[in-house]
Amino acid sequence: MGVDFPAFRNKAREVLNGVSGLGKEEDWRALLCGDCPFYHHGEEENEECGSYRLLRALIEAGALDLREALRILEGGHPEDVE
Numbered sequence: 062m063g064v065d066f067p068a069f070r071n072k073a074r075e076v077l078n079g080v081s082g083l084g085k086e087e088d089w090r091a092l093l094c095g096d097c098p099f100y101h102h103g104e105e106e107n108e109e110c111g112s113y114r115l116l117r118a119l120i121e122a123g124a125l126d127l128r129e130a131l132r133i134l135e136g137g138h139p140e141d142v143e
């Protein structure tokens with residue numbers, strides 16, 4: 062697919078494996094902001110760009126499935142997510 066998004070993949074894997082959740086703001090930042098070049102942990106934590114808001118809304122509504130997103134980002138062969 063030509064994309065990487067290691068922070069998203071790591072957090073999504075943690076959520077899917079039950080290691081962590083998406084209950085706190087910091088969880089969403091780890092999932093959606095971790096790969097953003099504008100993100101500086103601990104700074105501007107109250108600001109939300111349109112992409113952040115859109116992706117969070119889609120995930121919370123169940124319209125974007127983390128398992129499917131991870132499968133696609135990892136080339137369709139996630140080893141530890143099923």
Ligand code: SF4
Binds near residue numbers: 093108109110
């Ligand atoms: S809110 Fe948007 S611009 Fe800001 S760090 Fe997250 S993804 Fe990047």
